[in-house]
Amino acid sequence: MVSELKRRGLWESTLIVVTAKHGQSSIDPHRFFPIPGHGGANGSSPAEILDAAGLLPESESPSNPTGIGPTQDDISLIWLKDSDQTDNAVALLEADAAKEGIGEIFAGASLAQMFNSPGLPPDGDPRTPDIAVAPNAGVIYTGSTAKQEEHGGFGHDDTNVMILLSNPSLSAKTVTTPVETIQVAPTILKALQLDPSSLDAVRKEGTEALPGINFHSRER
Numbered sequence: 001m002v003s004e005l006k007r008r009g010l011w012e013s014t015l016i017v018v019t020a021k022h023g024q025s026s027i028d029p030h031r032f033f034p035i036p037g038h039g040g041a042n043g044s045s046p047a048e049i050l051d052a053a054g055l056l057p058e059s060e061s062p063s064n065p066t067g068i069g070p071t072q073d074d075i076s077l078i079w080l081k082d083s084d085q086t087d088n089a090v091a092l093l094e095a096d097a098a099k100e101g102i103g104e105i106f107a108g109a110s111l112a113q114m115f116n117s118p119g120l121p122p123d124g125d126p127r128t129p130d131i132a133v134a135p136n137a138g139v140i141y142t143g144s145t146a147k148q149e150e151h152g153g154f155g156h157d158d159t160n161v162m163i164l165l166s167n168p169s170l171s172a173k174t175v176t177t178p179v180e181t182i183q184v185a186p187t188i189l190k191a192l193q194l195d196p197s198s199l200d201a202v203r204k205e206g207t208e209a210l211p212g213i214n215f216h217s218r219e220r
Contacts, residue, residue, distance in 0.1 A: 016167070055088070124179075165187075177212065
């Protein structure tokens with residue numbers, strides 16, 4: 001791409017942005033630890049524990065080959081057969097948390113701080129699980145031999161991605177200010193000498209362009 005931009009005389013006027021919508025866990029392959037692992041060698045996942053206790057609906061049971069199965073990768077999202085059993089389910093998971101690779105369990109008030117309350121309308125949101133289990137870094141709930149990492153969880157490796165900006169007018173440097181990927185859009189408008197506030201979301205959310213960049217000056 002760079003060679004073609006140079007061939008067409010567009011290199012000097014092009015801003016290249018490299019980023020991603022999510023990371024992968026574990027970034028360090030030496031931290032990778034699958035549960036249950038191949039042949040169940042590393043123990044049981046949260047869904048398997050709760051399924052054995054009869055707390056999961058058949059559709060999400062890991063023992064049902066025709067169901068949708070549990071929602072687990074580097075997080076375990078649990079929808080219970082009966083939401084009134086949430087406290088009992090949490091107690092079961094906490095009883096053997098170390099073997100299940102559990103880092104933190106979100107349920108009840110701790111879950112409601114991040115998402116709508118689970119349940120059915122008008123008081124609940126069926127998209128919200130009854131329990132969310134965040135495993136220790138590197139733990140993936142899988143029996144597959146093909147996986148080396150996954151995404152979807154709350155961990156640092158999942159929620160942090162690189163942002164690289166490149167243009168001949170920019171000197172190489174690292175900006176350590178915390179930023180978000182939503183800042184890419186107003187940054188592109190700024191690079192085009194357009195008003196970032198012309199974007200509805202920028203106005204409503206007060207999103208700023210990425211810091212430490214001056215596109216229209218040779219200042220560094």
